[in-house]
Amino acid sequence: AQKVTQAQTEISVVEKEDVTLDCVYETRDTTYYLFWYKQPPSGELVFLIRRNSFDEQNEISGRYSWNFQKSTSSFNFTITASQVVDSAVYFCALLSGGYNKLIFGAGTRLAVHP
Amino acid sequence: DGGITQSPKYLFRKEGQNVTLSCEQNLNHDAMYWYRQDPGQGLRLIYYSQIVNDFQKGDIAEGYSVSREKKESFPLTVTSAQKNPTAFYLCASSIDRSQTVNTEAFFGQGTRLTVV
Numbered sequence: 001a002q003k004v005t006q007a008q009t010e011i012s013v014v015e016k017e018d019v020t021l022d023c024v025y026e027t028r029d030t031t032y033y034l035f036w037y038k039q040p041p042s043g044e045l046v047f048l049i050r051r052n053s054f055d056e057q058n059e060i061s062g063r064y065s066w067n068f069q070k071s072t073s074s075f076n077f078t079i080t081a082s083q084v085v086d087s088a089v090y091f092c093a094l095l096s097g098g099y100n101k102l103i104f105g106a107g108t109r110l111a112v113h114p
Numbered sequence: 115d116g117g118i119t120q121s122p123k124y125l126f127r128k129e130g131q132n133v134t135l136s137c138e139q140n141l142n143h144d145a146m147y148w149y150r151q152d153p154g155q156g157l158r159l160i161y162y163s164q165i166v167n168d169f170q171k172g173d174i175a176e177g178y179s180v181s182r183e184k185k186e187s188f189p190l191t192v193t194s195a196q197k198n199p200t201a202f203y204l205c206a207s208s209i210d211r212s213q214t215v216n217t218e219a220f221f222g223q224g225t226r227l228t229v230v
Contacts, residue, residue: 035218045221091156101172102219104156
């Protein structure tokens with residue numbers, strides 16, 4: 001079975017705090033892809049990152065960083081020095097098997113307060 | 115600019131009516147998808163199409179229908195058989211199945227459907 005679990009329903013932080021959004025996935029496939037999307041209040045999903053199962057290097061993009069660990073089936077997302085504009089719902093997603101569809105987690109709502 | 119356009123942004127439906135949500139893309143993508151989003155839940159796949167004139171059911175296809183007569187268009191009809199249609203609907207596209215590994219799915223801005 002394929003599944004993505006985002007255990008944190010809502011997170012509230014004060015601006016400039018660091019925050020980590022957790023993502024745990026399940027799949028029996030050896031080749032798969034993991035994604036993070038941001039959904040601002042406008043509703044559109046904005047692509048943040050894609051990772052394949054053979055590349056466990058952590059990635060940093062500005063204030064964003066991702067920690068992929070196959071040993072724990074996790075793909076966590078950290079925002080450093082959070083800003084109010086980071087407030088959104090963040091989704092982790094898995095693409096595996098026949099690559100026909102993305103399996104989404106339930107999302108984590110992040111509220112960054114000034 | 116290239117992208118995905120969903121219309122309308124808000125849609126109200128009376129019980130027993132069918133309604134059609136529009137999704138158009140000018141990205142020359144082969145694959146298109148419809149997802150449903152309910153509060154507190156992730157996106158769930160309704161239907162997807164990897165090529166013109168072909169489409170497959172997703173996880174929650176009951177009460178919905180689609181067509182793919184043109185590459186750039188993938189309309190979704192919410193039929194009266196869908197008992198709980200009030201939700202946020204998102205359309206997405208990606209290059210194609212074989213190249214999905216090299217790209218991500220692009221999403222439209224969504225249609226919020228409410229049954230009145």
